[in-house]
Amino acid sequence: MKTIPEAALNVMGRTAYIDDLPEPRNLLHSAVKLSGSARGRMTRIDAARALALHPSVRVITWKDIPGENQLGFTVADEPLLPEREWEYWGQPLVLCLAETKGLARRAAELVVVEGDALAPTFDPREAAAKGDFILPPRTQRSGDPAAAFARAAYVVSGRADSGGQEHVYLETQGAIAEPRDGDRIFIISGTQGPAVVQRAAARVLGLPMNKVEVETRRLGGGFGGKEDQATTWGCLAALGARLSGRPVKLCLDRKTDMRATGKRHPYSSDWKIAADAEGRLLAFEADYYQNSGCSCDLSAAIISRTLFHAVGAYRIPNVRVTGFLCRTNLPSFTAFRGFGAPQGIFVMEAALDALARRMGIDPVELRRRNLLEEGDITHYGMPMTRVRARESFDSLLEKTRWRELRAEVDSFNASHALEKRGLAVVPNCFGVSFTKLQMNQGGALVHVYQDGSVLVSTGAIEMGQQVSRKIARVTACTLGIPIERVAIERTTTLTVANTVPTAASTGSDINGMAALAACEEIRGRLVRRAAELVGGPAAGLSIEDGRVVRGREDTGLSWDDLVLKTYESRVDLSAHGFYATPGLFYDMEAEKGSPFAYHVYGAALVEVRLDVLRGLYAVERALIVHDVGRSLDRAVDLGQIEGAFAQGLGWALLEELAFGADGRLLSDTLSTYKLPDAHFLPARLEVEMMRETDNPRAVLNSKAIGEPPLVYGIAGYFALLDALRSARPDGPGMYDLPLTPEKALDYLTGDRPEYGREKAAKGDTPC
Amino acid sequence: MTKRMLRFVANDREVGTEAWEGSPALDFIRRELGLTGTKEGCREGDCGACAVILGERLENGAVRYRAAPSCLLALGELDGRHLVTIEGLASGAEDGLTPVMLAFLAENASQCGFCSPGFIVSLTAWLLEGERLDEAGALTAVEGNLCRCTGYGSIRRAASRLLAEFPGLPADPLARIDALVAARVVPASLAAFARGKLLADDARVRPAAGETSLVIGGGTDFYVRNTDPEPRDGFFLAGSDPALRRMTRSGDGGLEVGAAVTIRDFFACPELLSLVPGIGRFEASFASILVRNRATLGGNIANASPVADMTSMLIALGARLGIARPGGDGPSREIPLESFFLGYKKLDLGPGEIIRTILIPPPCRPFRFNFEKAAKRASLDIAAVNTAVLLELDGNRVVRGRLSAGGVAATPLLLPKSSAFLAGRAVSAGTARDLAALAASEVETIGDVRGSAGYRRRVLERLVMAHFTTLFRDRVADGIAEDLAVRVSSSEEDRR
Ligand SMILES: Cc1cc2nc3c(=O)[nH]c(=O)nc-3n(C[C@H](O)[C@H](O)[C@H](O)COP(=O)(O)OP(=O)(O)OC[C@H]3O[C@@H](n4cnc5c(N)ncnc54)[C@H](O)[C@@H]3O)c2cc1C
Ligand code: FES
Numbered sequence A: 001m002k003t004i005p006e007a008a009l010n011v012m013g014r015t016a017y018i019d020d021l022p023e024p025r026n027l028l029h030s031a032v033k034l035s036g037s038a039r040g041r042m043t044r045i046d047a048a049r050a051l052a053l054h055p056s057v058r059v060i061t062w063k064d065i066p067g068e069n070q071l072g073f074t075v076a077d078e079p080l081l082p083e084r085e086w087e088y089w090g091q092p093l094v095l096c097l098a099e100t101k102g103l104a105r106r107a108a109e110l111v112v113v114e115g116d117a118l119a120p121t122f123d124p125r126e127a128a129a130k131g132d133f134i135l136p137p138r139t140q141r142s143g144d145p146a147a148a149f150a151r152a153a154y155v156v157s158g159r160a161d162s163g164g165q166e167h168v169y170l171e172t173q174g175a176i177a178e179p180r181d182g183d184r185i186f187i188i189s190g191t192q193g194p195a196v197v198q199r200a201a202a203r204v205l206g207l208p209m210n211k212v213e214v215e216t217r218r219l220g221g222g223f224g225g226k227e228d229q230a231t232t233w234g235c236l237a238a239l240g241a242r243l244s245g246r247p248v249k250l251c252l253d254r255k256t257d258m259r260a261t262g263k264r265h266p267y268s269s270d271w272k273i274a275a276d277a278e279g280r281l282l283a284f285e286a287d288y289y290q291n292s293g294c295s296c297d298l299s300a301a302i303i304s305r306t307l308f309h310a311v312g313a314y315r316i317p318n319v320r321v322t323g324f325l326c327r328t329n330l331p332s333f334t335a336f337r338g339f340g341a342p343q344g345i346f347v348m349e350a351a352l353d354a355l356a357r358r359m360g361i362d363p364v365e366l367r368r369r370n371l372l373e374e375g376d377i378t379h380y381g382m383p384m385t386r387v388r389a390r391e392s393f394d395s396l397l398e399k400t401r402w403r404e405l406r407a408e409v410d411s412f413n414a415s416h417a418l419e420k421r422g423l424a425v426v427p428n429c430f431g432v433s434f435t436k437l438q439m440n441q442g443g444a445l446v447h448v449y450q451d452g453s454v455l456v457s458t459g460a461i462e463m464g465q466q467v468s469r470k471i472a473r474v475t476a477c478t479l480g481i482p483i484e485r486v487a488i489e490r491t492t493t494l495t496v497a498n499t500v501p502t503a504a505s506t507g508s509d510i511n512g513m514a515a516l517a518a519c520e521e522i523r524g525r526l527v528r529r530a531a532e533l534v535g536g537p538a539a540g541l542s543i544e545d546g547r548v549v550r551g552r553e554d555t556g557l558s559w560d561d562l563v564l565k566t567y568e569s570r571v572d573l574s575a576h577g578f579y580a581t582p583g584l585f586y587d588m589e590a591e592k593g594s595p596f597a598y599h600v601y602g603a604a605l606v607e608v609r610l611d612v613l614r615g616l617y618a619v620e621r622a623l624i625v626h627d628v629g630r631s632l633d634r635a636v637d638l639g640q641i642e643g644a645f646a647q648g649l650g651w652a653l654l655e656e657l658a659f660g661a662d663g664r665l666l667s668d669t670l671s672t673y674k675l676p677d678a679h680f681l682p683a684r685l686e687v688e689m690m691r692e693t694d695n696p697r698a699v700l701n702s703k704a705i706g707e708p709p710l711v712y713g714i715a716g717y718f719a720l721l722d723a724l725r726s727a728r729p730d731g732p733g734m735y736d737l738p739l740t741p742e743k744a745l746d747y748l749t750g751d752r753p754e755y756g757r758e759k760a761a762k763g764d765t766p767c
Numbered sequence B: 001m002t003k004r005m006l007r008f009v010a011n012d013r014e015v016g017t018e019a020w021e022g023s024p025a026l027d028f029i030r031r032e033l034g035l036t037g038t039k040e041g042c043r044e045g046d047c048g049a050c051a052v053i054l055g056e057r058l059e060n061g062a063v064r065y066r067a068a069p070s071c072l073l074a075l076g077e078l079d080g081r082h083l084v085t086i087e088g089l090a091s092g093a094e095d096g097l098t099p100v101m102l103a104f105l106a107e108n109a110s111q112c113g114f115c116s117p118g119f120i121v122s123l124t125a126w127l128l129e130g131e132r133l134d135e136a137g138a139l140t141a142v143e144g145n146l147c148r149c150t151g152y153g154s155i156r157r158a159a160s161r162l163l164a165e166f167p168g169l170p171a172d173p174l175a176r177i178d179a180l181v182a183a184r185v186v187p188a189s190l191a192a193f194a195r196g197k198l199l200a201d202d203a204r205v206r207p208a209a210g211e212t213s214l215v216i217g218g219g220t221d222f223y224v225r226n227t228d229p230e231p232r233d234g235f236f237l238a239g240s241d242p243a244l245r246r247m248t249r250s251g252d253g254g255l256e257v258g259a260a261v262t263i264r265d266f267f268a269c270p271e272l273l274s275l276v277p278g279i280g281r282f283e284a285s286f287a288s289i290l291v292r293n294r295a296t297l298g299g300n301i302a303n304a305s306p307v308a309d310m311t312s313m314l315i316a317l318g319a320r321l322g323i324a325r326p327g328g329d330g331p332s333r334e335i336p337l338e339s340f341f342l343g344y345k346k347l348d349l350g351p352g353e354i355i356r357t358i359l360i361p362p363p364c365r366p367f368r369f370n371f372e373k374a375a376k377r378a379s380l381d382i383a384a385v386n387t388a389v390l391l392e393l394d395g396n397r398v399v400r401g402r403l404s405a406g407g408v409a410a411t412p413l414l415l416p417k418s419s420a421f422l423a424g425r426a427v428s429a430g431t432a433r434d435l436a437a438l439a440a441s442e443v444e445t446i447g448d449v450r451g452s453a454g455y456r457r458r459v460l461e462r463l464v465m466a467h468f469t470t471l472f473r474d475r476v477a478d479g480i481a482e483d484l485a486v487r488v489s490s491s492e493e494d495r496r
């Protein structure tokens, strides 16, 4: 086993995250004052007591912003610091600078912001009823749903809700900004998109982008939470630095991070599904009320991914799905691994579950009957190729010996009254590419140094998905050298410009391809030089494992010599590579096109055990069959599958955002917001990567891995529902994710209060 | 402010500081010692990113190393002790990579890496002092560490590797340390400290507690509520008084537990396990091993959380509190634990008084004890509701019972009506059902982020029944199962 320097630094505790960096000499610390109610019109900001605290205290408000007070690029609804109204509980209102972190925090507490209360909205359906949308609703359709419903043997409809999800990247948000050389600003930002921070900071400071440099080292986790929402902190630090002329650090404590930043969007949806007498799906309709929070952020791109994934891995000829971006007075919900797809897929799986019950058939059988096939055309008009839905589903059923397992669990349940086991299988079909077309581009800068070592810079941010390791592999493969010769440089806006955020699972696809392009360019130059050195035509020469070879024969020329000789002949050993995902198009008017480069397939089985008396449960087992194309790195892919599944399972069964009736986040600590720990994950978690097949649409035939496996967590929901139904066969459908112990017990006792209401009314009793 | 020089060993060197002993050790470690491998992930004991290993020479001369969350650790706790951080571990290995670190690399168990130092510290502590060197023991060792990236699969595999690599480590602490130093799992400074070669002249006795303005047990509640406490005089670390860390058999055959005994030590005490057989299995329901290593019984009680687990158990066990001044001088008094709580976070504790001992009386006749807890996550989660029961039995009949409940009122409760109801009842499904209904009617629940008022009442009812299915499965399980089935359908009818 070769050690990877990066990971080695991690385990030795030597990786420096933002708060670990040596602090520049005259550094100022900072803290934000958060709003203390959900909505209000600002009347007065009184900084007197804060300023009296210590001479180093400085209080910065929107009035101090030299440029444009606006972070929103899709919709201009996101001021850095609000000017007139605050729009959610926990919104940063004012920035305080001081000599120490403690002083800055106390100063922030002392600032008084007064205002008149305005009536807030928290429920997306209520916002929809008022027509309060961030952007107009979007609808995708195919076939003739109305006619299909009219002639169907079975029609079922209902409602499904899914809750938000806190990212809990272990490293909280943060940034350090430093004034440099007169009017330049240098920002170290914990962001997935340095170019986004650069553009926003330039706008806020009233500077051209060439005066703002943003650097990102590795992140202690991102998961989408630092795609757009790291920008605020980078910009605030930059603003503080600009105004004070000193370096400014802004690192959030966990509670401020949880209160102030956005999370996965909660959805409330209505669905209707129809099948013929044989259980073939005929039609599906859904209205998704996305709780977008107080501003647009990435909500528009997220709703489009929901719509694209509305029917999951199934073939349905008649579809009408509509997404509403509902404005509420909650933090602006944002990207989170899966980006709206899991929310859409949950609705589809809920509909199928209800339909199977109505038809009295095994939901697994119903799912199996309706899987996508090669050549099917999706409701948004994309012809599906290299489809592996059935292959993955069947292989999962075979591995789990589905029939026997089902029978065994049924007989266990028949003989156990106080304990029940539950099973569910969920397929996966996940589209890869940014749903916003223009974002599917990336750049890379590759240097080969005279000693033969290679340095690669791309837009890809390392945040635990180990994209660096993949890009190093692509580079090594393309240049024909051992991976130890390759180093990946941190991302800065100086080396690669106009990068897109590392997101949408496309980090290694796009950046890997750009690196590949640069490497191919350099390799071409090297091979031409090699031909001069060893004689004969360049064609047929290649570099393998650090040697120049012709066919299988070693030419006697090593990589190191070749590099040096190429350098001596005054040939450029650097190249910039660029990649724009080909073949993507989408007609927004018609809502038709091919927005994805390819799809990722798979299926998962989850088994749970329910304690009928207490309403508590444990996930006992999971088996995942997943399509990795030709994996660039199986260890990395395994980590991504397991990690995404854990997050999906947490979202489905455990993680619960709780807001008070007044819009205050109640689950604002890790003691009140629980995420999976080591005990929560099943001891029997098996991951099976599917037979490797080519994927010509991504780098070296690989497939994106970051987001798709999160979908498997949904199987956890339906497995528990299955167990609950064994305990209470007459129980209703219940599609209200996450399925927490409280909801489970309510199901078992037949009590279903309006979740959230009762709890909120009493507020938070500290325990 | 009066200042006191704290002296301790940080990895391999002795350190002295006059910083306030009540400030969180994490800040000192990161800022003053510059050891930034110890991370801050939550500052409230929930993530384990800040874990360090703390070594101490005990009263009896033995040495003990345990992991602790440094965000909840008073700097004063380092005094006279050995602090080992991730940097210290790395320094013991030739190329900076210990076998635990190498296991992480081999299994690709470090992704974003932010949690990795904490996990490695926890697993190293497990090798150093874990009683169970098996898969379950490894899982327990990391139950206080959160990782958002890996889903824990690779971390489990790394632990399995370690098990294969270190079979049969010696049970004797000193021999274990030597073996692990030889294997470069830990640096040689541990063996030196254990033998008194580091901080050798540390014969200083801690100053006797003077006027106390602030008592800290383990700090696991205090630092959650005071993330940045202001320095003040009169700071008293309960654990600095050796008398408060002892557990002894009392004259009447019961147990006298010092208020600064940690949850970990409490459950490991052989006298307790013989007094209340089976109580050991409830250790796992309390927080995580990181927190159990620090949290004290006295702190659990004095914090007065309505859902304090130990308090709930102790109330059912009929525990009494010995209350006095910190040094034990002056008048002292004894009160039943349940009457210690006057209202939400209001205690029967005068100025200058502390809890010194917890007295667990011996039961008069054969008895059974059980504890139940409902929380969102099965491990490391604060209860929505907890309850404990003590049943003194004469054959199939309850002679006397005590039922406690937490999370169903402003304070932990002894349920008097339910407890009285138990006297003379037969052990049966009917008794369980009636008791459960009575208990649920006896409380006034309120809702919060951990559970609505309705849920709390319902789950209390179920947990009370669970006492019986757990203790007398054969006698009551069928009856209760039947009962549940009937109830569900009748409530369905109500709705129609
Ligand atoms: C991550 C995490 C998980 C937790 N999980 C649980 C759980 O599962 N169950 C549970 O019950 N609790 C849990 N807790 C709460 C806490 O750990 C316990 O209540 C613990 O027992 C408190 O003890 P301590 O010694 O650390 O208290 P400290 O923080 O030291 O003190 C708490 C309070 O009691 C006072 N005090 C301490 N000792 C005395 C004394 N001898 N006399 C008078 N006053 C005193 C202090 O002044 C302070 O006000 C958890 C806490 C954390 C951080
Ligand atoms: S920082 Fe999270 S446990 Fe200490």
Ligand code: FES
Binding pocket: A170, A220, A221, A464, B109, B110, B111, B112, B113, B114, B115, B116, B146, B147, B148, B149, B150
């Ligand atoms: S590796 Fe990222 S949190 Fe564990």
